[in-house]
Amino acid sequence: MTAPAPTGLFGPLRDQLTDAAAAFAGSPDALAGILTGMVDDVDRALRERLEIFPVCHHSPASALAMARRLRARPPKVIYLELCEDLRPLLDELRNCRLPVAVQAFATELDGFPAEWSPLSVVAPITEASAEYQAVAYALDTPGVELVLVDRSTDHVFQWTPRDDTGPAPGPDSASADDDTALHGDAVGVEIGDLRPRFAELEAHLLHHGKVRHWSEWWDQYVERPLADADHDTYRQVMVLIGSLFRRLRPSRSARDERDEDRERHMWTRMRQHLAESGADPADCLYVCGAFHAASRVEQFGLDSTAPDFPISPRTGTRWRYGLIPSSHSAIEAQFGLAPGTVSIAAANWTAAVARTRLTPYRLAGQRTGKKGRRARAAAPAATGPATDRLSGFLAAPPVLDELDEAELRGWCVDIVRLARRNGYLASTADAIAVFETSILLATMRNRARPTPYDFADAAVTCIEKDVVPRRRDVRRLCEILLGGDRVGQVGYDSLPPLARDVLDRLRPLGLDLERRTVQRALLDLRADPALAPCSDLLWMLRHLLPADAVRPIMGERRLGHRSEQESWDLALGRNQRALIELGYEGVTVEQVLEQRLRRAVRGPDATAARALAAVEDAIRLLDSPRLVDELGARAVELLAAERTVDDAPEVLRRIRRLLAHHRTTTPALPAWCRTFVTTGYAHYCTLLPTAFVDESTGVRQVGAMLGFLFSMESLALSLGCDRSQLELAVAQAHPEAPAKLALLWAARHQLGLLPLARLREQCAELLANPLVVPAFPQYLSGFVHALEPVPGLAPFVVETMSSAFAGLPDPVLLPWLPTLITTLREHGPELVPLLVREAERTFPATLPALDAWTPPWAATPTPSTAPAPSPGTGPVHGLLVAHPEAVDAVAALLGCSGDWQPLAEGGTSPGDGASVLLAAHPATAHAVATLLAD
Known part of the structure; x- marks a missing residue:
């Protein structure tokens, strides 16, 4: 649906643009169509009975214009471009410290691919934004209704293209890759996304505007000229910019179609509300992005005859809602803004409020740390018919602000002081250099008054030079100086029940857990057993929250063990978002x-x-x-x-x-x-x-x-398993890899199928084979892993490794050692300590003793010629006489009965079970006697 060409209000401007297009391009067709189409969009938006208020997200100029409009002509109904199901959360903003973000969160999906879980949508809100001014006015003014008209969070993902890798970013979002971003990987929703939709236009604007990024271009050419503009001029210029970016798109895309569906959705919701409530459109205000104010969909306007846009039902996904803390850096990371953009906008907002003496709207009870001022009446906004303000605005030369030497001098002194605190060798000369360079850069960029961007570039040039000490560079110091990365906080009353329960249960620690600093908690559970529930809760939070939120310094909680003293570093205030999202999962x-x-x-x-x-x-x-x-x-x-x-x-x-x-x-x-x-x-x-x-x-x-x-x-055999399963499995194994072959030999040895003597012979054969020697480290790796199932092989592995070191010649051993070391490090690092301990027990502790030392496996046992003592003599007999209970128990287990009667030397007694046992096994008694003699 195309609006008719305007003939009255913007007729002269339309004729001027047509003539300019013909003179510039030599043809009045394409360029004239774009220029006059922009004027048509402005005229169409201004002729609409429902007043459209175009805004840009986090724009001080938009916030100032909104505050003036609300104080001059207070509306009774405000339609706001924000997800309609987020409306109940806005009442909780008064318990928070901005910036915060309203969030919708879902983990149990119904109607979406399971790979998308969890789903999260956030809409950040700062004080220097038009939407916050509208919300604060509507919530604190009796009789004013606030209606959110954008599609629900469920529809955000319904309209998202589906693929096999997960959800794509939403139509008004950019994924946050910065680890410091508080929004994580949530889809961001903002009001007034004014940015060119293709790189060529943006690059052209940045080049001819002599600026580094889009935020600086917007600040210089839109933000500052509109900060003090009247209501009609602001509206016409913002719609014109939205129309410009809309018409210069190279081609239609799926995102454009979703944007138009959003516009159809919003106009449908507004028409439905007006029909149900009977409100007068003259008492209503529609707050939307300037891009959407220049909409050309068929449902645009209250007088449109197009049918309502069909809105699909929501899926069965269960959404949970809450507020999470946000920050300037999180907003910049999520929406692709240059670092420092939101901080500079906040600083400009504070300066503009002080300059214009306009009292902005702030929710009653808002946690800001500042005392509010009494509201001052604003200049009345235009109430008569709209006039052409675009012609004068476009024809007038840019207003050059005068140089504020005091402000710039204060910045230069403060940045030098801050730089010295962070390790830079800055001096008064550097402050002077920053002052002069800021003026020089501003002059080169066609502005008389240096902006914060000029000042930051000058500070980097004059102070940072080619060295960046410590972890903060000068540009980051400039951001801190101009306002810093302000971080919001959600108040206790707006927290979900789980988060409040956590703070209540940890109250015995005596700490202010809502602070963003790291705090140390000391728990002496032996002296104060009442702290045991706090300890239990901290260990659960350690499992659920990020590592830096709850970090144990002393103490541990493992199976069967609880520490009596614990020390914790707690940063729950800094990780408030994670704690809040836990509340979405349970009570x-x-x-x-x-x-x-x-x-x-x-x-x-x-x-x-x-x-x-x-x-x-x-x-x-x-x-x-x-x-x-x-x-x-x-x-x-x-x-x-x-x-x-x-x-x-x-x-x-x-x-x-x-x-x-x-x-x-x-x-x-x-x-x-x-x-x-x-x-x-x-x-x-x-x-x-x-x-x-x-x-x-x-x-x-x-x-x-x-x-x-x-x-x-x-244990398995006692529970009914059959050992033949294991024997059969080992018999069926036929590995070829050296390491696994060594493992098989160890398993067969453990089953009694391969005696240790035969295993020793096989290893000797491997070392004697020159073709196998290079692969022998792999065999050793298998034997090392065999210590897990057969720990008794540790002496044999030490023996085998020692034999290899002793027998291999140096030309073979030296190239072989790196392979052995890397193999053991890669495959058995946790088992090597067993070999080290075994070697410590085997080898002598001193170097002189090593010369006379004989390895146990190399020593030849000498048979004893002395006759073995009889079972009834020697220290074993004395031991048995002194402790008869143990002998009786062993005899009973073996089925021998009879009274205990100590034998005389060399005697026997048929009724003595112990004597029968000793007589049947003289070798055992001899071995025990030898140990006792040693």
Whole structure:
């Protein structure tokens, strides 16, 4: 639908632009169509019965114009371009310190791809914005209704293109990649996105405007000229800019179609509200971005005859709403603004309010730290018919502000002082240089008064030079000087129940946890047992929140152990967003933790190792036997369903720890533990032959499988498993890789199928074969991993390695050593300490003793010629006489009965069970006697 060409108000301007286009381009067609079309858009917006107030997001000029308009002609209904389901959150702004962001959050999706979870939409709000002025006026003025007319957060994602990688950024957003951004990866929604939609136009404007980025161009050519403009001039210029950017787009895109659907949605909602409420359009105000004010959709205007835009129903996704803290840097990162843009806008807003003596709107009870001033009446806005202000504005030369030497001098002195505090060798001469360079740069850029951007460039040139000490550069110092990265805060009353519950439960610590500084908490649980609930809560928060929010300095919480003294660094105020989003998941921390543990074991990427980790967390943090049994049963299901053994080392480590914990704390093992052992025994026996020959399965995984089978063997056999499963699995294994072959030999030795003497002979044969010697480190790697299932092989591994070092010649040994070291470091770093301890026990401790030392495996045992003492003589007999109870117990186990009657030397007694035992096994008695003699 195209509006008719204006014939009255903007007729002369239209004729001027047509003539200028013909003279400039030689043809009045294309360029004239664009220029006159812009004038048509302005005329169409001004002729609309519902007053349209175009704004730009975080623009002090828009905020000033809004405050003037509201004080001059207070409306009764304000339609605001913001997601319609965020309306209840706006009442909570009075309990916060700006900037904050209203947020919609969803983790349980219904109607969206599961890969998109979690969904998050934020709309940041600062004091230097027109939307905040409108909200503050509407909420604190009786009889004024605030209506949000943009599509809901659910429709934001309904209209988002779907792909296989997750949600794309929304139509009014840019993803935040800065780690310091408080919004995370949420989709951002803003009012008044005024920025060229293609790079060529933006580059052209920046080049001819002699500025570095878009924010500086906007500040110089739009923000400052409109700061003191009257109401009609402001509206006409803003609509003209929105029309310019809209008409200069090279081609239509999917984003353009979504923008037009948003405009249809907003006009439909406004018409519906007017029909239902009966409000007079003359008492209403429509606040939207300047881009949308120049809309050409068929539903534009209250007099349009086009049908209402069909609005699809929302999905079944359950949305949760709340306020989260925001910051200037978070807004800049999310919406692609230059660093420092929002801080400079806040500084300009403060200066403009002081210069114009206009009292802005501020919500009653707003936490700002400043005392509000009494409202001052503004100059009355134009109430008569609109006049052509565009012609005068476009024809008038730019107004050059006079140089404010006092302001610039103060900036220069302060930046030198701040630079010296941060390690720069700045002096008075640098302050003078910054002053003069700022004026020079402003003159080169056609402005008489240096802007904050000119000052920042001059400071970097004169102070930073080529050295950047410490972590703050001069440009960052300029941002701090001009206002800094202001961070908002959500008040206690606006926090979700979970966040308030956390602050209440941690109140015994005596700290102000709403502060953004890091605070140290000391807990002496032995002296003050009442702090135990605080300790439990802190450990749960440690599991749920980012690492820097709750950080333990002293103390630990592991299975079966609780520290008596703890020390914590707490930064909950700095991580308020994460704490608030926990409140979207439940009412208490315990409920959220339980839900997350269940989600971890039920998700598509759940494994047996993760399930066992969840069991550990449930025991350590929640102490809930019911939940532990549920998670343990799920771990059994996941283990039985796994077809790989990649997590075998993690499974072995965790199940060992859990079994040790239950054996020391419960009278009997839980049912899920017994089932896990039997299932794991059968599972790993089944996969063992394939794992030995599979190249994708590492030696560490095979060693962990054998460690599970051998270390759990006695328990598994007592629970009904058959040892023949393991023997058959080992017999079916035929590996070719050296490391796995060594593992197989160790397993056969543990089963009694390969004696140690034969294993020693095989290793000697390998060292004697020149073709095998280069691969011998791989065999050693396998033997090192064999220490997991067969720890008794540690002396043999030390012996084998020592034999290799002693027997190999230097030309072979020296190239071989790097391979050995890298192999052990890569495959068995956690098992090498076992070898070191064994070597420490084997080798002499001093260098002189090494010369006369003979390795135990090289010493030839000399047979003893002395007759073995009889069972009834020697120190063994004395030991048995002194402690008859132990002998009686052993005799009873062996089925020998009879009274204990000590034998005389050399005598026997048929009724003496101990004597019969000693007589039957004289070698044992001799060995014990030898040990006692030593």
